[in-house]
Amino acid sequence: MNILYISHLHPPADAPLKNMGGMQRVSMQLVETLSNNTEVTINTIKLEASWGNIGLKTTLFLVDNVVKLPDLAEKYKADVILFSSMVTASLAPFIRKRLRIPMVTINHGHDVTLSVGIYQKYLKKVFQSLDGVISVSHATREASIKRGLDPAKGIALPNGFNPDEFGSMECDKHIAREALKDQLGLQLNGEKILLTTGRLVRRKGHTWFIDQVMPKIKSDVCYIILGDGPEMKSIIESAETSKVKDKIKLLGRQSDQLLKMAYCAADLFIMPNIKVPGDMEGFGIVMLEANLMRTPVIASDLEGIKDVIESGVNGYKITTGDSNEFAKTIDRVLENELAELSEKCRSYVFDKFTWENVSKRYIHFLSEVIQKYKNS
Numbered sequence: 001m002n003i004l005y006i007s008h009l010h011p012p013a014d015a016p017l018k019n020m021g022g023m024q025r026v027s028m029q030l031v032e033t034l035s036n037n038t039e040v041t042i043n044t045i046k047l048e049a050s051w052g053n054i055g056l057k058t059t060l061f062l063v064d065n066v067v068k069l070p071d072l073a074e075k076y077k078a079d080v081i082l083f084s085s086m087v088t089a090s091l092a093p094f095i096r097k098r099l100r101i102p103m104v105t106i107n108h109g110h111d112v113t114l115s116v117g118i119y120q121k122y123l124k125k126v127f128q129s130l131d132g133v134i135s136v137s138h139a140t141r142e143a144s145i146k147r148g149l150d151p152a153k154g155i156a157l158p159n160g161f162n163p164d165e166f167g168s169m170e171c172d173k174h175i176a177r178e179a180l181k182d183q184l185g186l187q188l189n190g191e192k193i194l195l196t197t198g199r200l201v202r203r204k205g206h207t208w209f210i211d212q213v214m215p216k217i218k219s220d221v222c223y224i225i226l227g228d229g230p231e232m233k234s235i236i237e238s239a240e241t242s243k244v245k246d247k248i249k250l251l252g253r254q255s256d257q258l259l260k261m262a263y264c265a266a267d268l269f270i271m272p273n274i275k276v277p278g279d280m281e282g283f284g285i286v287m288l289e290a291n292l293m294r295t296p297v298i299a300s301d302l303e304g305i306k307d308v309i310e311s312g313v314n315g316y317k318i319t320t321g322d323s324n325e326f327a328k329t330i331d332r333v334l335e336n337e338l339a340e341l342s343e344k345c346r347s348y349v350f351d352k353f354t355w356e357n358v359s360k361r362y363i364h365f366l367s368e369v370i371q372k373y374k375n376s
Contacts, residue, residue: 004078085108127150192222193266208323221334
């Protein structure tokens with residue numbers, strides 16, 4: 001199978017850390033995995049851009065490929081075009097009549113629900129022009145169907161992880177905890193560590209967790225937030241006015257190596273998402289990364305999170321907005337279930353979410369789309 005992969009989600013080589021988010025990491029790992037598969041030849045047309053100029057560069061990238069993409073498909077003798085998101089898939093209506101191969105997109109959540117009127121109206125045309133849609137969760141697939149996707153074209157396949165990146169690191173929680181204290185200058189004694197990482201956006205629920213859950217937790221805990229984003233100011237304000245402000249550590253964006261150390265040092269990973277109109281959690285790759293380091297997840301039972309967490313196996317899903325249940329579950333797990341969950345969660349994600357396994361399902365779906373297109 002010859003795949004032509006189109007992506008605007010790759011960070012610049014000279015500054016990967018500052019411009020790397022979950023979708024960017026997923027895109028890069030998927031390309032790497034498919035490249036290593038002997039059944040597949042993959043050629044990539046990718047935009048490398050920083051967060052600061054990604055809007056303008058993406059627009060120019062799309063305009064350029066409206067003209068070039070049909071010729072590139074012939075040049076590379078592609079059997080299928082695979083778009084990295086609905087953003088790049090927006091090319092589909094413009095090039096459909098000039099292509100003789102099928103087009104498939106991956107979609108992630110926010111690229112489907114983005115609350116811009118003209119974009120939402122255009123999505124139906126995009127879905128009509130595509131031959132297949134891979135949604136990273138069942139919630140994302142349902143959101144796509146509501147916006148005009150023919151259910152027969154779509155499938156829900158999870159994101160994966162690369163065990164060579166995280167799984168090969170030995171995780172001794174005591175050693176990682178001491179190293180984290182030293183490198184970040186943290187004053188930690190016997191507290192259990194609750195960890196949140198990722199881009200700080202409203203749907204992640206950081207301020208809600210600080211305001212509504214932290215004061216109700218009876219266990220001796222320290223809540224560490226790693227990451228940066230538009231909600232940083234409001235999170236800082238909530239932390240500074242909290243009754244338990246001494247237990248909250250906002251540490252900003254850190255290196256990948258320190259991030260892995262934090263996953264290992266943590267006792268629980270926290271994903272306290274809230275409902276935000278026009279936004280959604282498509283999947284949540286950070287939960288898999290935490291599980292790899294034997295850190296169970298306590299998360300809101302919302303959107304794409306539903307596809308990642310199996311309660312009692314790799315963590316627990318909590319009714320969205322129920323601060324009492326969130327706090328009680330954290331206390332119960334820390335007191336009675338932590339050791340068992342810590343072992344089960346790592347095995348669970350290796351069985352279900354490695355890119356090696358997930359990519360086989362990608363290839364199977366793409367093969368079906370290609371065959372269906374040839375027979376149409």
